[in-house]
Amino acid sequence: KQKTMLFLVSIVLTFLALILIPCLFISRRLSVPLSFPNIRRFIKTAHDEEERNEKRGTNGEKEKRERMPKHVAIILDGNRRWAKKRGLETSEGHEAGARRVVELAKDFFTMGTKTVSLFA
Numbered sequence: 001k002q003k004t005m006l007f008l009v010s011i012v013l014t015f016l017a018l019i020l021i022p023c024l025f026i027s028r029r030l031s032v033p034l035s036f037p038n039i040r041r042f043i044k045t046a047h048d049e050e051e052r053n054e055k056r057g058t059n060g061e062k063e064k065r066e067r068m069p070k071h072v073a074i075i076l077d078g079n080r081r082w083a084k085k086r087g088l089e090t091s092e093g094h095e096a097g098a099r100r101v102v103e104l105a106k107d108f109f110t111m112g113t114k115t116v117s118l119f120a
Helices: 002-027 036-056 059-067 079-085 090-110
Strands: 071-075 115-119
Touching: 071 090, 079 090, 090 115
Parallel strands: 071 115
Antiparallel strands: none
16 A cells, blocks of 8 residues: 555656656747647647658658657756856756747658657
8 A cells, every 4th residue: 555655656756857847838838738638739739740742752862761760758857057157047958948849849850750759
């Protein structure tokens, strides 16, 4: 019973660390609020874009896509230091990091990666 409770607590804390807490910092400053419908729309857009690229891609591009990793993990670190170096607020560093992660995720999905995991 104690192991089960510890397991549940670890799941809740992991959820808070990976999803909820970063969303609180990022969504205050983004023009598009982070929500499940927006995340689903982003994933669907990336998937549709990937399908369009596959249909019009050359054989060389298809081979490159096949060699791409199917899963990429990104460790979110350094946004605060980046902002501090530039004399910006911490939240501005988090916002810039979030924008960059979205750009990278789009690029990965376009190149054939199926999953992008974020670790904060």
